[in-house]
Amino acid sequence: MNGLVSTFRIAVEALWVNKMRSFLTMLGIIIGVGAVIAMLAVGEGASRKISQQISTLGSNLLIVLPGSVTSGGIRMGSGTQMTLNMADAEAIEKECPAVEAVSPILNGVAQVVYGNANWSTGVYGAGVSILTIRDLALTSGRPFTEQDIRSAAKVCLIGQTVADNLFGDMDPTGQIVRIKKVPFTVIGLLEPKGQSLMGQDQDDVVYIPITTAQKRIFGTHFAGMVRSIMVKAKSADDLPAAESQVNALLRQRHRIGPKGEADFSVRNLTQMLQVAEQSTKVMTLLLGAIASVSLLVGGIGIMNIMLVSVTERTREIGIRMAVGAKIRDIRFQFLVEALTLSFFGGMIGVMAGVTASWVITALAGWATVITPLSIGLAVGFSGLVGIFFGYYPAYKASLLNPIEALRHE
């Protein structure tokens, strides 16, 4: 296609003659493409943030909480009574096939002391598989062993925030801290997880064996009671099955009939976040669609200017036809011109969109993520706009009668 380079050069030259007009026409596309990219970046940023939350929470996670109980006709608030115990947790692990791991939780707030430093933090009594369930990793040290749980060992795993406040830069593993006056050996430091979706510091935490928590820290009236049970399903697909298996098992264990009100509730946190993620995706789509409207308006601008250009250059078209330009040559020339406008507009628009996303992040503090897909989408769409709105003027030009076109002043 040796005419392509010449045709492209003719198009650029023709656009260069009316620099201001060409630029203003391109501006419509620049704004359109820029808006699409910036909007998709904002949406993608929000959705990535939620995905990140899901992963810090621990994947495929169910939480079993005590429900409300009715005592002498009075309904108590949810969680006021401890209706779950160690045996429930063990039963879930043994009898629910969709469950991978279970950890009972008994938690509270306690003062942790090291030397002359002290720090108030959430202390969680947990089972051996807590690290697997919450997707936690250790920076240093070792996890809990079966032996630690069985013997109610006075050992703990601490989060980064706790380590920072008690130990500063020192390695905390092997050190002795006191929790409610009971000495604990720090056996591991947890990898930082950052803030949760609600803004909670997930590193401000101390894990101790559940048995130790029951016997030494949060002694309860009834032995073996736990505040909640964390359950990890085998996979995301197994989550609904795990949920119904846990429900059925606990109803049976707590002797609750099919119509009775459960004294526990099973929460699917992952699902809640997935709903949030889904709604962000819908939002992204909506933002993108609104931004595309401005791209469409930009396309109409191209059509307008191309129609003016065809009228202005009628004589040129006549000359080209007289020396042998065919219908498709003329059509191609004007189409290339429209495409050049939309292509350069699209390129500048990508830069504008990237800059806009960067400004949004800098000023509003929103996370923005620019994906190759969003750039491809915006540029591809602007190309389609160029072809669609450039075709009619090009078609009109090609239908000119050479004699009349030559007489045109």
Next chain:
Amino acid sequence: MLIETRDLRKIYQVGDTVVVALDGVNVAVEKGEFLGVMGPSGSGKSTFMNVVGCLDQPTSGQYLFEGRDVSRLDPDTLAEIRNRKIGFVFQGFNLLPRATAQENVALPLLYSRVPAKERAERAMAALKAVGLEGREHHRPTQLSGGQQQRVAIARALVNDAAIIFADEPTGNLDTRASREIMELFVRLNEEKGITVIVVTHDPDTASFSKRIIRFLDGRIVADDRNGGQGA
């Protein structure tokens, strides 16, 4: 026979009035002729040139170009014939204002898909043939009327056209430039054997042709072979 028309008619409908621009034209032009076409305005001489130059189609009748009936061909096929066989020279030069002389001359080659390098070479050769070497990078506005018309002639020559149609080629030129342009046509006609058809109402311009046909009301009223140059 290069050109042969049989009972050529061209009828325009302008509003309610019907204009008969060509009313049964029979003419034959042989290869290598230098033909002048004269007549008052509205006599049909321009319409004749447009039809014979494959820019327009007749309403009825037959037009044989190089023995081939081209009176019913589609616009693209006509464009191809114009591109390969026919060169046009107009009163208003009709050059692309933003293109250089060389680019203007190379324009027909662009549409016959000649590679860029060859386009430039052939355009240079054509400019040389009309005595414009050294002006190839000038734009039309930087050239005099006579020079612009010579660029137009070079453009007509560049694809080795068999025939050149010139529509009032001296209409926008002074006497001296007019004479130079007409002498260039004569030279091309005599040295290269290119058929030249000059449409004009100016007797001086027409006097360079070897044969003159006169139009009136869409018909040929006279066909003189004056057998040589006048003026």
